[in-house]
Amino acid sequence: MQQIIDEKQVPIPSFSEAVKFWFILGWISFGGTTGHITIMHSFLVDKKKWISNSKFYHALNACMILPGPEAHQLAIYIGWKLHGIKGGIIASLFFILPSMFILLGLSLTYALYGNTPLLAAVFKGLKPAVLAIILFAPWKVSQKSLLTTFHFFIAAMAFLLSYFAHVPMPFLLVGIIILGIVVYLIFPKFLIPNSRNKENNKLDVENEYFINSNQATQKISAKRITKQLLVFTVLWLIPFLYVSNFLIDPTFWQDSSLLFTKAAFLTIGGSYTVIPYVANLVTNKLMWMSKAQMIDGFALAETTPGPLVIVLSYIGFMTGYNHFGGSLVMGSIGLFIASYFTFLPNFILIFIGAPLIEKTQENKMIKSVLSLITAAVVGVILNLAFYLGEEILFNGHATGLTTLNWTSFLWVIISLVLLHKLKLNMIYLVLISLLFGLFTVNSFWNF
DSSP states (O other), X not given: OEEEETTEEEEXXXXXXXXXXXXXXXXXXXXHHHHHHHHHIIIIIIISOSBOHXXXXXXXXXXXXXXXXXXXXHHHHHHHHHHHHHHHXXXXXXXXXXXXXXXXXXXXXXXXXXXXXXXXXXXXXXXXXXXXXXXXXXXXXXXXXXXXXXXXXXXXXXXXXXXXXXXXXXXXXXXXXXXXXXXXXXXXXGGSOSOOOOOOOOHHHHTTSSBOTTSOOXXXXXXXXXXXXXXXXXXXXXXXXXXXXXXXXXXXXXXXXXXXXXXHHHOBXXXXXXXXXXXXXXXXXXOOSOHHHHHHHHHHHTTSSSOGGGHHHHHHHHHHHHHTTSOHHHHHHHHHHHHHHHHHHHHHHHHHHHHHHHHTTTOHHHHHHHHHHHHHHHHHHHHHHHHHXXXXXXTTSOOSTTTOOHHHHHHHHHHHHHHHTSOOOHHHHHHHHHXXXXXXXXXXXXX
């Protein structure tokens, strides 16, 4: 079966082959967003030619300016472009389910044996590595997002306001949008770099791919959007009504469901903006879990093949586990509730949001303002790193050389060198860190 695109025949990708790829991806994509994007690009662009390079990165940029985890949304987007709604659903489920069930097993193990010397040793090596991974992220993101001096200014202000002033992310985003519009109207050159890398893909090259930039953007239908919103509302409302009426302590489950839904819709910039927003609420405001438990969750999430935002599933587990006096059943229910309400919004954001973004991709003001949001992500990631660093490097005490955990500090430096200089794969860093943690338990290092 063939599909005609600009008078060239491009084979329609087999649905069964796509299902196989999404299933395998869910089990092998270690390394967070970078790992997911690398594997998807290698297979979908280079090997299979299912989507062109320019279209792939345009879709990624579109997902980055939507709330929620961009790698998961990119998978939904490509699955949808390949095989419609069913393709997007399959891509999403296989992207998340393997890591979710792995994390469920790890969370149960942590709840039962988290205080044992063996697991304490494992976390002693893992947590500094996780801090290094998060510290390395701003460097990667900044290379593509900090285009002008004003972008650096926005990144710095995002860090200062989020870390020191504790300004909530939604308010931060609103302020950036307003400031971006004002600056664009008065001093547009502040937002435009001196030179840009422009794509120059030839027509015949693009048409070698099933999904390419020469295709017309999808028409926006009010009827279709209304139908999709209705379906999403039903899919969200039924579980919410169930947990509100049939589970013990319905108020807690209502608050939990609303928290993860709000996080999915109000955070832009991917995992690194979603996580600090939720972590601050559950540890400082709601007091559902301790900061130490939160940091251990990051370490567990890094050992799974899923996106880092899967740590929200762990948060759901621990909040249920803690709230109901150490109940593993309630913890497991909390994990599934957190997963459902966190990842469900991604469907509506892609099915409705992606076509809208494609329609506005040439609007210079919108592109400029959105570039400021991407720049702010750098500051928010640094906020997350400092949040974790307080506990990992100083055990939650006042910072200073006398309270610094020198063993953890040393391993953070070594991990950064391995990531930056040697380009070590993150999963190998995790494995090495596990061994390091076991080694230091009975080592002669008594810092």
